[in-house]
Amino acid sequence: MDLRKSAVDLSSGERDRFLEALIRLKHRPAPNGPAGVSVYDQFVALHGAVFAVLAPGLPPGDTVNFGHWNIGFCAWHRKYVREFEK
Numbered sequence: 028m029d030l031r032k033s034a035v036d037l038s039s040g041e042r043d044r045f046l047e048a049l050i051r052l053k054h055r056p057a058p059n060g061p062a063g064v065s066v067y068d069q070f071v072a073l074h075g076a077v078f079a080v081l082a083p084g085l086p087p088g089d090t091v092n093f094g095h096w097n098i099g100f101c102a103w104h105r106k107y108v109r110e111f112e113k
Contacts, residue, residue: 031112070111077103 037045052067060069077094085091094103 070107074107 032041034042049067052070053065055066057064057066057069074094078092079090080093082091093099094107
């Protein structure tokens with residue numbers, strides 16, 4: 028597992044390169060995605076999607092938050108952030 032520097036400890040150059048990378052992701056079209064959707068947008072959508080999963084056996088309209096507030100939180104976010112960093 029990689030260790031990353033805290034955002035408060037980034038130099039101004041490191042911060043600027045990070046922000047530039049985010050801007051590039053925001054402007055890069057998502058592979059096989061709908062028109063106007065960026066790689067960044069896909070990561071945002073994935074993060075939001077795990078908040079409201081329709082699981083079998085739930086009453087109509089009820090969802091399960093698999094990304095937060097459960098035992099899978101650390102594993103989910105570790106994998107999510109790692110994929111984002113790649």
